[in-house]
Amino acid sequence: MYTRGYKLAVSVPPLLWVTLFLLIPYAMLFCYSFWAVAPGGATIVHSWNLGNYGELLHNPMYLGVLFRSMRIAGTVTLLALLLGYPLAYYLSFRAARRKDLFYQLVIIPLWVSYLVRGYAWKTILGSDGVLNGFLQFLHVTRHPVEFFLYSPFAVVITLTHIYTPFTFLPIYASLEHVPRNLVEASQDLGASPIKTFWRVIFPLSLPGVLAGATFAFVLTLGDFLAPLLVGGPSGIMISNIVVSLFGAAFNWPLGAAISLSMLLLVVGLLFLVERVEKRLSFS
């Protein structure tokens, strides 16, 4: 059907792109993860060993931060679902004519730079911030509350704010695809609106819930800006460690080992999600 020349012309650029910017960097990362930093820490020696992976597994600092990152990612996912699902449901089933307006309102924050949103939370949560001012105005607190900012709490709040739209979108899409005559059929058969939601609408929206949860979890797990801006020492996440290992700490091999472990974790998760999603979709 297509000539050899045409096939070559359309397939070579993407293959080249993938090779140059994905495969080669990953291969390099893979190699680095088995190398080591020479004593004195100035050069990297190409002596193949599993030392970096051992360090990752045995140093409680790395595992501790990894678990904290997963805990934060889990919390953000849960909060994003709790915020995103009702919003998506409202827009899809109840908003009627205001649907488009609300949809835009949810999307607009995505146009604003991540950094701006991060700094906004800094001003809200800080000791001279909006939240403390408000609490003092209400006489709930007498002195500024210090733990709002520079804590895992601040990271969770900021990341929930940033990633909720990513959770909302796939849920909204799956709710929009629920045939409305199924809702009518359910009520026709004697199910109240609440039963109809739990027995028909919710099960049919699960692929969207799963996709939204995956977005929130994976994006949060790899985030390093929010901890940097509002996390403080107690809010450090695994990506901050990778950043410092590749930067100031100059331990590329260990950084590469952590990066690859994270990558493996996320790919495994995505694989699992895809299998579950296949069982949940009925089209």
Place this chain on the structure above:
Amino acid sequence: MTPEPTAAPLVEIRSLSKSFGARQVLRGISLDIAGGEFLTILGESGSGKTTLLRLIAGFEQPESGEIRMGGERLDTQPPYRRRVNTVFQSYALFPHLSVFENIAYGLRVQHAPKEEIPGRVNAALAMVEMTDYAHTPPTKLSGGQQQRVALARALVNRPQLLLLDEPLSALDANLRRAMQIELKALQREVGITFLFVTHDQEEAMALSDRIALLRAGALEQVASPREIYSRPATSYTAQFIGQTNLLEAEVRGGKARAGTLEWAANGTEGKATFSLRPEQIGLADPALPTVGDNTRFRGRIRNQTFGGATDLLEVSCHDGRVLKVRIASRGPLEGEREFEFRAAEAVRVRATED
């Protein structure tokens, strides 16, 4: 056959109106549905028939008027409290539930005794001959099979009234005819009142005890298929159900005259419209004398369409009028012939603007 009229009808619809924005879809519908009857709402698309069904099911709210079932107000109840079930045009089977669970749905949400559910679902499956498919997802079924499941899912709840929204329109012609026969047999078997909506007049004739012909949101005529066919009340009905010849005539002195046609007619004198079915006109034998109130006329055969058992002729009369005539198939005919019809078969109808 129309069931014996009972003292009180099952469903009473009174002056029901509904608009969507500026468009009035139903204009003061009043209709009684007897318990156990198979009533068909027949109408063109846009006549309001689906809206009427949705009002009874509870998916739309009436603007004015009321619906009662068994003497109780129905239109103020939410859909899930009405003892009415619907077979949807697109079947609306739940894709995430098996055939069995689709049918069990109504029983489960209404808390039927748990031990009763498998028996009732299996009986419903057997009724529509879908027992072998109990654990199949509905997405794997053909249109006809989905149709059966939709029917079983509605009937298993033993509703007082079953609404069917053009349930056969998605099936191909042969399957549709087979399902019509099954549907009619099923309705007799379960004895549930069926309210069937269709735009297909042949389907309506084949299935119904009574037909309610809906036109632009108002009822044109409600009668048994035979009556509505042989005694159409209006020119619209006569044209919509079957084929007909509409004759604009002048009635005077016990005779109706339309051009060169003349036949015996009583009733109000003056202008009148008559409907004369093509099969009520036949070829006359010039050798025999005219009998009874038969009227004869001569016409030239312009066209003959073979239709299997019958042929449809287009006959052009001396005054230029063209009449459709249906006769038993009998080989090619041409030239001028003599035709006849019984005056009583020319039915006086109320003229309606088209």
